[in-house]
Amino acid sequence: MQAAVPEALIPQSADHQNAGAEIQHDGASIHSIINVVRNLTRLMSREVELLRAMQIQEFSVLQGEKLELISDYENKTAALREDQLATERLDESLREELRDVVGRMTATMRENEAAIRAAKTTNEKLVKAITTAVQTAQNSHIGYSNQGLQQATGAVSIKVNQQL
DSSP states (O other), X not given: OOOOOOGGGSOSSGGGSSTTTTOOOOHHHHHHHHHHHHHHHHHHHHHHHHHHTTXXXXXXXXXXXXXXXXXXXXXXXXXXXXXXXXXHHSOHHHHHHHHHXXXXXXXXXXXXXXXXXXXXXXXXXXXXXXXXXXXXXXXXXXXXXXXSOEEEOSOOOOOOOOOO
């Protein structure tokens, strides 16, 4: 089954149907878009790996590069999105390559989103578990003094299992 040309490359409204009809998109500009899509896909795949390994620090480092690639992609595809017939004028092999890389990027984006959601959920559960453990430990060490007053009976030691 062939992937459709991505929505990001389709004009946003019917008003743009004929806009930019004279703009020619050569193979070099399309190859430039394909390279950006491939780089973005690689980066998101790396993010998924880091998130699954719970290496959040390393994941955070990639965010700047990801934003740059997204901006580059948006800039390079702006004229293409305005020209509704642009992809129809492309050589079939180039059009197929574009469909293929964008299809892979779309699948990777879904996987990336799921990994981010899973890491967020895991972090929230971890924070909740730590909070509950601290509250339980604090409450369990409250006792009574010789005078009958409530008081803490000592320090609390907590160990967090970092494996999920």
